[in-house]
Amino acid sequence: xxxxxxxxxxxxxxxxxxxxxxxxxxxxxxxxxxxxxxxxxxxxxxxxxxxxxxxxxxxxxxxxxxxxxxxxxxxxxxxxxxxxxxxxxxxxxxxxxxxxxxxxxxxxxxxxxxxxxxxxxxxxxxxxxxxxxxxxxxxxxxxxxxxxxxxxxxxxxxxxxxxxxxxxxxxxxxxxxxxxxxxxxxxxxxxxxxxxxxxxxxxxxxxxxxxxxxxxxxxxxxxxxxxxxxxxxxxxxxxxxxxxxxxxxxxxxxxxxxxxxxxxxxxx
Amino acid sequence: xxxxxxxxxxxxxxxxxxxxxxxxxxxxxxxxxxxxxxxxxxxxxxxxxxxxxxxxxxxxxxxxxxxxxxxxxxxxxxxxxxxxxxxxxxxxxxxxxxxxxxxxxxxxxxxxxxxxxxxxxxxxxxxxxxxxxxxxxxxxxxxxxxxxxxxxxxxxxxxxxxxxxxxxxxxxxxxxxxxxxxxxxxxxxxxxxxxxxxxxxxxxxxxxxxxxxxxxxxxxxxxxxxxxxxxxxxxxxxxxxxxxxxxxxxxxxxxxxxxxxxxxxxxxxx
Numbered sequence: 001x002x003x004x005x006x007x008x009x010x011x012x013x014x015x016x017x018x019x020x021x022x023x024x025x026x027x028x029x030x031x032x033x034x035x036x037x038x039x040x041x042x043x044x045x046x047x048x049x050x051x052x053x054x055x056x057x058x059x060x061x062x063x064x065x066x067x068x069x070x071x072x073x074x075x076x077x078x079x080x081x082x083x084x085x086x087x088x089x090x091x092x093x094x095x096x097x098x099x100x101x102x103x104x105x106x107x108x109x110x111x112x113x114x115x116x117x118x119x120x121x122x123x124x125x126x127x128x129x130x131x132x133x134x135x136x137x138x139x140x141x142x143x144x145x146x147x148x149x150x151x152x153x154x155x156x157x158x159x160x161x162x163x164x165x166x167x168x169x170x171x172x173x174x175x176x177x178x179x180x181x182x183x184x185x186x187x188x189x190x191x192x193x194x195x196x197x198x199x200x201x202x203x204x205x206x207x208x209x210x211x212x213x214x215x216x217x218x219x220x221x222x223x224x225x226x227x228x229x230x231x232x233x234x235x236x237x238x239x240x241x242x243x244x245x246x247x248x249x250x251x252x253x254x255x256x257x258x259x260x261x262x263x264x265x266x267x268x
Numbered sequence: 269x270x271x272x273x274x275x276x277x278x279x280x281x282x283x284x285x286x287x288x289x290x291x292x293x294x295x296x297x298x299x300x301x302x303x304x305x306x307x308x309x310x311x312x313x314x315x316x317x318x319x320x321x322x323x324x325x326x327x328x329x330x331x332x333x334x335x336x337x338x339x340x341x342x343x344x345x346x347x348x349x350x351x352x353x354x355x356x357x358x359x360x361x362x363x364x365x366x367x368x369x370x371x372x373x374x375x376x377x378x379x380x381x382x383x384x385x386x387x388x389x390x391x392x393x394x395x396x397x398x399x400x401x402x403x404x405x406x407x408x409x410x411x412x413x414x415x416x417x418x419x420x421x422x423x424x425x426x427x428x429x430x431x432x433x434x435x436x437x438x439x440x441x442x443x444x445x446x447x448x449x450x451x452x453x454x455x456x457x458x459x460x461x462x463x464x465x466x467x468x469x470x471x472x473x474x475x476x477x478x479x480x481x482x483x484x485x486x487x488x489x490x491x492x493x494x495x496x497x498x499x500x501x502x503x504x505x506x507x508x509x510x511x512x513x514x515x516x517x518x519x520x521x522x523x524x525x526x527x528x529x530x531x532x533x534x535x536x537x538x
Contacts, residue, residue: 029339042334042382050382056332060383063329068384071332128295136303142328144302146358152333153351156358160335163350165357 010248010261017093025159040094040155041146042071050074055130055194059143062134079198087199091185091192092247096158097151100169101185104176105224119180121187123227123243130190145190182224185245192245200242205264206250210236212258219250219259238264315355316362316468316485318346319369319407320378320386324487330385333358340380343370362409364470364485371404371435371469405436410468410485411492412441412461419482421458424448430472430483431459439465441472459483463492 005012025043027033034047043051052067052074060067067075082090092098129145136144146152150172153165176183185192208219208231215233220226228241229250251259313324318337321327337360338346345367349355360377362369378388379402391406412430416422421443434441441459448454459472461483470485497514501507 029335037339038334038336038382041332042336044336044382052382053332060329060332065326065329066384067330067332068382071383074382122291124291125294128291129298132295132299132302136299140303141325143332146333147356148302152358156333156335156348157350160338160348161350164352165350168351 008252010252014093014247015099018096018099021094022096022155022158025155029159039152039159041152042074049077051078053191054079054198055133055191056143056146058194059133059137059145062137063141063143064138082195083198083202085203087202087204087246088192088195088242088244089199089204089246090195091189092245095151095191096155097169097172098185100154100173101176101182104173105182108177108181117179119183121180121183123187123225125187126189126193126196129188130193133190149191150184151189151191186224196242198242202242203264204246205238205240205262206244206246206248207238207260207262208232208236209258209260210234212256214256214258216256218253218255222249222253224249232258312355313490314487315359316364316410316470316487318360318362318377318381318386319371319375319404319409319467320381320388320390321409322385322387322390327385328356328359330383331359332383332385334382335360336380336382337377337386340376342372342376343367345369346377362470362485364473365481366474368470368474368485369407369409369467370471371407371467373402373404375402375404375407405465405467407467407469408488409470411463411488412466412468412470412472412483412485413491414459414461415482415484416458418478418480419459420478422456424450424454424456426457427477428457428459429475429477433471433475435469435471436465436467440467463488 021036024033024036025039028035028037035045037044037047041053041056045051050070050073052071054075057067057071057075060071082088086093133143133145150168153168157163157165157169172184176185180187208229210231210233213233217232219232220229223229224247225241225243225245228239228244231237231239246261248259248261251261315324317324317327318341322330333348335348335358338344338348345362346360347353347363347367349357349359349361351357355361375388375391378386378391380386381388388402391403392400393403393406395401414422419427421427428443431437431441431443440462442462443457444460446456446458448456468485468488473481473484476483498511500511
């Protein structure tokens with residue numbers, strides 16, 4: 001049992017983070033809690049500190065409108081946090097859709113019949129999608145991704161009522177399970193693309209220690225963004241790609257203590 | 269012929285250009301599908317927004333669908349549109365028959381909006397002491413409209429449910445007394461809405477006793493017509509002043525006025 005906890009320690013921490021953030025939002029709507037009001041698009045921490053999704057804010061700006069000062073401050077706070085500290089940690093530590101796609105990809109691994117096919121898809125599709133979000137926002141005058149984002153549909157649905165939104169969530173789940181491994185988060189999501197770019201130089205990083213590595217490749221087997229681990233078994237180094245979500249799954253699965261989480265400025 | 273230096277990289281460049289082109293093509297296809305989907309979402313003209321909402325087009329751009337306005341509403345009157353609600357998903361709206369706007373003096377919904385989609389400064393004026401304050405009476409959620417055919421007060425039945433609950437009673441909603449021509453003996457006490465004072469809060473719509481409300485709120489731009497500059501209310505000096513500055517060139521063109529009077533009266537058969 002203790003072993004199970006240790007082997008999933010980062011997974012447990014991530015779920016704790018994701019679920020408690022969600023719980024605070026739901027509690028604010030149902031019971032008037034004042035910790036986190038609103039939702040991931042826009043919220044207030046303790047009824048004072050504004051927090052805004054910077055990607056949504058950029059799309060809003062692309063429509064030719066300027067948000068209020070409060071929203072701009074909120075956007076800057078979130079942006080600076082992930083750009084300096086967390087990297088793309090939003091995706092694995094905050095985003096509720098991550099729990100759905102993680103489930104799909106876990107099932108893909110465990111199901112005996114090797115559920116689904118594995119279509120190849122270019123991981124850069126997400127950057128095109130992010131660019132498109134801006135173009136469409138400018139052309140149509142509405143924040144384009146925010147209107148179709150399954151993240152928002154799920155998150156808002158859990159807080160304010162799901163309606164027919166579950167179909168979009170099931171679609172993402174099946175896409176990951178049956179068509180493309182890590183399909184949505186790893187290939188399509190423009191928000192993930194945004195945080196990949198924003199968090200390129202952030203401090204918290206996974207590092208690989210070659211001397212401990214026995215090349216069992218479990219880390220790459222489990223990594224949702226395998227392309228960020230080219231150094232495994234070859235060299236000791238930090239993960240430099242912004243596409244790493246800092247989910248730390250590689251650390252959980254590594255039995256040789258060859259993966260660590262740390263600060264980029266620290267020694268390897 | 270000797271290959272120029274770097275020619276080994278040529279296939280790579282070709283590959284790169286092909287990839288770029290393919291990416292752009294896919295993006296165009298994706299963009300068109302995406303845009304078509306969004307365009308359908310924009311059209312819902314009768315949606316009733318919270319007090320202080322800026323013009324619908326700008327509102328849709330500014331609203332980040334955070335739901336803070338709905339959470340600020342002490343009566344839980346604001347609904348966040350879900351997929352399947354036939355409203356732009358995630359945006360706030362009222363359903364007056366179920367839960368109308370109670371016209372809170374501190375307008376918590378508008379104050380809570382972080383992006384400016386709800387602009388509380390649109391509802392500010394001075395009190396008697398000249399202090400700047402919020403005034404919910406300046407809100408324009410919509411305009412109450414009465415269907416005189418189903419309103420039982422217009423039938424001659426004594427009903428003043430909407431009038432009595434109106435938060436702007438005697439300004440936004442009055443009762444006009446006329447003789448009931450049908451019986452020749454009785455009075456008709458008919459409710460009448462006045463657009464300059466009606467905030468569109470919808471309290472009347474919820475109070476209406478008929479099976480389907482006979483007084484209901486519509487967005488102002490749908491509920492109201494717009495007369496042309498040159499029409500004047502007869503024997504009203506103030507209204508005549510209104511046209512003093514209107515240029516001589518003004519001409520109202522409607523599909524009907526484009527034809528000559530003889531043409532549309534005699535040949536068109538109306």
